[in-house]
Amino acid sequence: MAHSSSDSGLFMSSGPSTPSGTDSKRQRALPVPKAAATMRTFDPDSSIVSDVIPSPNHGDRNKGRQPDMIVLHYTGMPDVEGALARLCTAGTEVSAHYVVLEDGRIVQCVPEARRAWHAGVSSWAGEDDINSCSIGIEIINRGHDWGYPEYPLRQIAAVIALCRGIILRRKILPQRVLGHSDVAPARKKDPGEKFPWHSLANSGVGHWVTPAPVVRGETLMLGTISDAVLSLQQALARYGYGVPLTGKYDASTMEVVTAFQRHFRPARLDGVADHSTLTTLQALLASLPTDGTNVASK
Numbered sequence: 001m002a003h004s005s006s007d008s009g010l011f012m013s014s015g016p017s018t019p020s021g022t023d024s025k026r027q028r029a030l031p032v033p034k035a036a037a038t039m040r041t042f043d044p045d046s047s048i049v050s051d052v053i054p055s056p057n058h059g060d061r062n063k064g065r066q067p068d069m070i071v072l073h074y075t076g077m078p079d080v081e082g083a084l085a086r087l088c089t090a091g092t093e094v095s096a097h098y099v100v101l102e103d104g105r106i107v108q109c110v111p112e113a114r115r116a117w118h119a120g121v122s123s124w125a126g127e128d129d130i131n132s133c134s135i136g137i138e139i140i141n142r143g144h145d146w147g148y149p150e151y152p153l154r155q156i157a158a159v160i161a162l163c164r165g166i167i168l169r170r171k172i173l174p175q176r177v178l179g180h181s182d183v184a185p186a187r188k189k190d191p192g193e194k195f196p197w198h199s200l201a202n203s204g205v206g207h208w209v210t211p212a213p214v215v216r217g218e219t220l221m222l223g224t225i226s227d228a229v230l231s232l233q234q235a236l237a238r239y240g241y242g243v244p245l246t247g248k249y250d251a252s253t254m255e256v257v258t259a260f261q262r263h264f265r266p267a268r269l270d271g272v273a274d275h276s277t278l279t280t281l282q283a284l285l286a287s288l289p290t291d292g293t294n295v296a297s298k
């Protein structure tokens, strides 16, 4: 994909005219897409938002659905400029509520009350209009196609702070803080296996158990047909994954197992349901919180 650079004329530097005007002078100016600069701004939903760059890409939440899920993404583009332009330009049909920069600055593009367009074709726990039930957060990272760098700690700290606020305000359950790959396992890898879900969980964001160690032993894999495969599919579905309940370890079952590993057992991503994968899944199911009380304490 071709991406614009900052000298293409698509951007203007943010400065005193930035919507929120809170950029510190030592920070690099934010590349505000020109189209966004002419849009009506709005008050950010979170007090830690540093800039508002309004996107025209949003609509009504279906039947007034209130968001009770957070979906985390990476932008998967070579630079911030290109990512912000894509999310804030009419016609691209993509957006997110928030964008978290590598230096920890947080940009809001869509008010939380509105339905942003970040999840695409996706499903979780029997629901398939994920955009209507979620808040979408894009994390600036080049992604698997562009070298997939580590997430800087400063950026992760900002993601945690942002999520904690949303969780507190909207009483979001830990098991409903998910990655794009969880809700669209056949299409998406983001935020990917380098995303430190354990660090988020240590700070009260998301559901996590220490993954069981990878050991030699029996596995279920592509082609297996058995009751054990059906049990695996049922367990994945009970956790929320969209997976066929056929007893056959087909390609889509393998994709879902890979997505599960990317989030919960990142030491090995092979789509094979080994002892570690099955044990980790069972431990997650056994520890499913039923309310938000373990999250909200400061």
Ligand SMILES: [Zn+2]
Pocket (backbone or CB within 6 Å): 072, 073, 074, 118, 180, 188, 190
């Ligand atoms: Zn995504």
